[in-house]
Amino acid sequence: MLFLPLNKLKQINIDNCKLIGLRLIIYTGKGGTGKTVTSCATAINLAERKYKTLLMSADPAHTLSDALCVDIGYEIKKVLSNLEAIEIDPIIEISEKYLDIVSTMSTSFFGKGIESNLEYEIAMLPGMTQLFSLLKIEEVIKEDSYDVVILDMAASGEALRFLYLPKIIGSMRRHATGLSNLFAGFAKMFQPFSPYSTNLDSIIAQTDILKRLENLFSVISNQGITSLRLVTNPDNFSVKNAKRSLMSANIFGINVDLVVINKVDFDQEAKRITSEKIKLNFFPLPCKEAKYQKEELQGIEMLREHGLEIFGNDDPSTIFFEGKVYSIEEKEDSIIIKFKIPFASNAQLDIKKKYDELIISIEHDLRYITNIVTLPLAALNMRIISSKVIDDELEIILKR
Ligand SMILES: Nc1ncnc2c1ncn2[C@@H]1O[C@H](COP(=O)(O)OP(=O)(O)OP(=O)(O)O)[C@@H](O)[C@H]1O
Numbered sequence: 001m002l003f004l005p006l007n008k009l010k011q012i013n014i015d016n017c018k019l020i021g022l023r024l025i026i027y028t029g030k031g032g033t034g035k036t037v038t039s040c041a042t043a044i045n046l047a048e049r050k051y052k053t054l055l056m057s058a059d060p061a062h063t064l065s066d067a068l069c070v071d072i073g074y075e076i077k078k079v080l081s082n083l084e085a086i087e088i089d090p091i092i093e094i095s096e097k098y099l100d101i102v103s104t105m106s107t108s109f110f111g112k113g114i115e116s117n118l119e120y121e122i123a124m125l126p127g128m129t130q131l132f133s134l135l136k137i138e139e140v141i142k143e144d145s146y147d148v149v150i151l152d153m154a155a156s157g158e159a160l161r162f163l164y165l166p167k168i169i170g171s172m173r174r175h176a177t178g179l180s181n182l183f184a185g186f187a188k189m190f191q192p193f194s195p196y197s198t199n200l201d202s203i204i205a206q207t208d209i210l211k212r213l214e215n216l217f218s219v220i221s222n223q224g225i226t227s228l229r230l231v232t233n234p235d236n237f238s239v240k241n242a243k244r245s246l247m248s249a250n251i252f253g254i255n256v257d258l259v260v261i262n263k264v265d266f267d268q269e270a271k272r273i274t275s276e277k278i279k280l281n282f283f284p285l286p287c288k289e290a291k292y293q294k295e296e297l298q299g300i301e302m303l304r305e306h307g308l309e310i311f312g313n314d315d316p317s318t319i320f321f322e323g324k325v326y327s328i329e330e331k332e333d334s335i336i337i338k339f340k341i342p343f344a345s346n347a348q349l350d351i352k353k354k355y356d357e358l359i360i361s362i363e364h365d366l367r368y369i370t371n372i373v374t375l376p377l378a379a380l381n382m383r384i385i386s387s388k389v390i391d392d393e394l395e396i397i398l399k400r
């Protein structure tokens with residue numbers, strides 16, 4: 001822990017009093033924006049700063065190997081001094097560790113144990129890859145042998161939802177029903193036997209899976225340990241995708257500390273300006289940029305350069321931002337949303353709502369910025385009834 005600039009590091013209790021001290025940094029973003037190369041670049045930079053670093057991917061496409069040009073497998077493998085990597089394989093996870101659970105389920109539903117190769121079928125069911133990946137992440141974190149763990153997340157919104165799964169399970173556990181809905185994959189498998197679904201609940205409840213997912217969420221939601229980082233490109237789709245992730249991370253209490261705007265073409269003025277506007281769109285989150293390279297980013301050397309370009313002299317394990325960009329208060333028929341906007345005190349604002357988005361045009365010194373805020377789905381049927389600027393924050397009230 002010597003090297004961490006972590007006066008912010010918190011020691012927390014996990015799984016009956018084991019103390020852990022680490023940083024967990026998770027990269028997410030739309031498909032193809034550069035999550036994998038940025039995860040690798042961050043990990044290389046950290047390892048060279050002598051942090052004991054683990055780079056993990058839960059992407060079934062095994063892209064760490066492609067990016068690093070090193071064959072990484074489902075077992076932790078050394079890549080460089082202080083850098084290890086793993087590509088989680090849910091099929092291996094199931095067959096090595098969870099066959100007993102699967103077998104118990106099978107016995108209670110079919111009256112016999114599992115058929116051979118069933119683990120492969122299970123791993124292919126919806127949600128299972130993410131579930132077993134989460135359990136693997138929890139296992140690694142509990143081992144407590146790294147300073148920093150970097151997680152390269154799969155692209156879809158689905159993947160991010162799985163990050164929230166432990167929290168959802170935690171709250172459902174308190175209500176003690178409906179667990180099988182969360183294990184959609186298992187539930188689907190046993191659909192023809194749906195009258196037994198309460199059985200499935202109780203079987204899952206007898207395992208330590210829920211406890212472990214709750215442990216994991218206590219790590220993920222600890223701002224001193226975990227940061228979610230958004231990777232975007234200078235285009236509308238990937239920016240909107242990142243803002244949606246930011247909103248839901250704020251709702252679920254996961255700290256987003258940085259936006260990486262990747263593939264910026266600094267030679268084109270239009271792209272440069274777009275990148276500047278994107279930064280204002282994520283205000284007050286810090287943004288770092290990386291230029292669009294003429295060739296694919298592959299191999300340790302190029303990825304090291306990519307890391308230096310993004311972070312410069314900054315230590316990538318720094319918590320670059322702490323706090324919520326959005327605060328949302330949901331009431332029965334209204335939502336109060338507050339967020340910081342640039343130039344709040346002396347700008348002209350024009351606010352419109354379109355479906356589940358707020359479009360805020362900010363005019364300042366004859367410059368125009370359009371800030372788009374994605375709203376929680378509950379706002380779909382609501383309209384704006386008031387908006388006001390308080391200090392540097394815009395407060396908008398929506399009502400059904
Ligand atoms: N700054 C850049 N300049 C040029 N090419 C880049 C840059 N960043 C990433 N790439 C290339 O873009 C492609 C996608 O990058 P990467 O695989 O990191 O994205 P991803 O977000 O992980 O994609 P996926 O959603 O498929 O997992 C790769 O071929 C990579 O080499």
Ligand SMILES: [Mg+2]
Pocket residue numbers: 035036037059063152
């Ligand atoms: Mg990837």
